Amino acid sequence: MGVSVDKVINGVCITVTGELCDEIEIEEFFNILDQQITTEAQVTFLDASTLEAAIIEKLADIQSARKLEISVVKSYLYSYMYKLGIRCKYNPMRNMSSGIISKKLQSAEVKLGREEVLYFLENINKKYGYDYTEYQVDSIMRRIKISMLRANTDDFTGFQNLVLENDSYFEQLFLDFSINTTEFFRNPEVFQVVKNKVLLHLNFYSHIRIWCIGCSTGKEPYSLAILLEEAGLLHRVQIYATDINPYVIEEAKNGMYSMDDIEEGIQNYRKAGGENSFTSYFELKGNYIKIKQGLKKNILFFQHSILGNGIINEFHLILCRNVLIYFNNSLQKKVLRYLSDSLDKNGFLVLGKSGGILQNGGYNYFTKYDEINKIYKKKELV
Template sequence: MHISVMGELDSKAEADRLLECIGENCGCEIHITFLDANIVTPEVVEKIIKLQENSKCKVFVLKSYLYSYFLSLGIKCFLVKKKSILNKRCEISEKLSSRSFEPEKVEEFLRDIYDKYGFDFTEYRKDSIIRRIKISMLRYCMTCFEEFRKLVLTDQDVFEQLFLDFSINTTNFFRDPEVFTFLKERVLLCLDSYSHIKIWCVGCSNGKEPYSLAIILKELGMLHKVQIYATDINPYVIEEAKNGLYSASTIDTDIVNYKKAGGTKAFTDYFDITGSYIKVKDEFKDNILFFQHSVIEKGILNEFQMILCRNVMIYFDIPLQRKVLRHFYNSLDVGGFLVMGKSEGMLLNGGYEYFVDYNEKNKVYRRKS
């Protein structure tokens, strides 16, 4: 039985229809081809895993993001490449010249991307942007920046891959555990007097940071009165976060980080452990609202008691860092907390106009009155 999935599975009805089709034909081997989807629901993932355990399902995907996601969860699948001259084997004999990436040309390219696709990277650090453009060009065996630029602006799939190259999604459960220890022992207890607490996780990636925070709040007996807003510019990674499914390959590191962060129970108590992946228990999803959002364009969301924006601003130019810090100032209650990344700070971007040190070692600041 062959099943082809057109487009993204954007609704529960569409996912249910796919599961219904699979169920109707579960007695035979099923071949499923995902033509345009970058992410699928957890129910679909778990159904495919069960079928593959019985050697009854082969999966084919056209999108590299979904391919990587499936592999991380233990799903065997085949990446089908589009027929294109860009997929031919090639050897790069010509080096990428730095002169091809003149700041004015790169700036114009980023403006064109904004006009065409609506994503604004114009105020990102140019050295980081250029490095990721080069990575994407080499993926397509291209050495001419102008040719690559034209391709990005005319081919949605090529832009999509460049967008993923621009999006940084490095994260872990309880990353920098000493920061979580400080939040648990000092900051969250300070906020416990509030009857309702709102927290914003900026650049939440695949959701491991907000879920880590929710686990700490659960242990403090505070989760019931907390709403966590978790945002990222990448819509696919947001859907991954909503699914709450993660590779079990990092579980030993996750356990160590959890203990270092002051965890009082067993890390695995908060997950369903199933072979090659772990699944966040549903009780933690109720208090987290995941959605796509660009802090650059949309700025203020709400009046929060704490904002976490860790290892995001290092990719911004200093003028943009100042703008974002002003947004955070306007989004926080008086005396609210801002938590930044270990390599980030206030000195070079005018942040002390809006914030004061609370704990410089862990990059925790408080909003000025």
């Protein structure tokens, strides 16, 4: 980990190795950037897949004032910067996809068998501790094919070896497995019911515990925080916001979004019955927006897989929206049991609009509260 500076004609090249998350290193990096006011600077991030909000803000500020070329090696960081309107070059020089693509493969050329895929998933779990063995296998197979195309190979045995022997290939496969689609106030009618009905029940508690599972880049927990703030409850609430994917958790902590996100948010917020100005919850920074600090302070973001063992708390409300759909039926059943065990005896569960609990034995643990919006109450177990 570190920051190194090389002088080149008319300027400097700053190379950042490691994740740059240590405060002293960040300070050192900022000092170096501040010294280069008159010379042209080029910064290359070699290993980072995400960057802290303070670093991104600094880069954006400098770019608006003077010439600063930014290069990134990781595709995840490139997409993130691009979303936020920060000009940068994708330079996969140390990345596994940097090999010359010798032939263009078509996804149809890649043939996979279920048994060998399951064996591969077991090996991934043994090596990296991520268990995909009970995810929907068809979807996993599609995603493996995408990752194989990215690695420019149609040889599944060779690809398995690459992933199991090289962290970078696993990282890319992990990202290909991860579907992080989300919106502010997604399915606004659900938020309307939470606001008008569920909060009345939660108001009863002096300290309200909420768990947002599979929170992705944070739009769902921040929507909840806005709702709770407007109901005058936020100061009594602790929201746990978790996701298996550590990169989306870093994005969520940053709370920085694109201008397109705000447009979509405005529409959904109105449909959810919001009466304030949605943009008043953000600092507007030119090319991007940043959630205001006051909405962050009651949210604890951390990486967590819902498939790990152990109850982390007893919650009054759990949102697990658009996560179970990626699991097979037997895993959905186990997770529903786990969610029930993680709820207070009068707790509520909100699932995604396309998910349901009927087919998965969920009625052993939950009763209907609002079936249309997939809101359930914990059933008292006898």
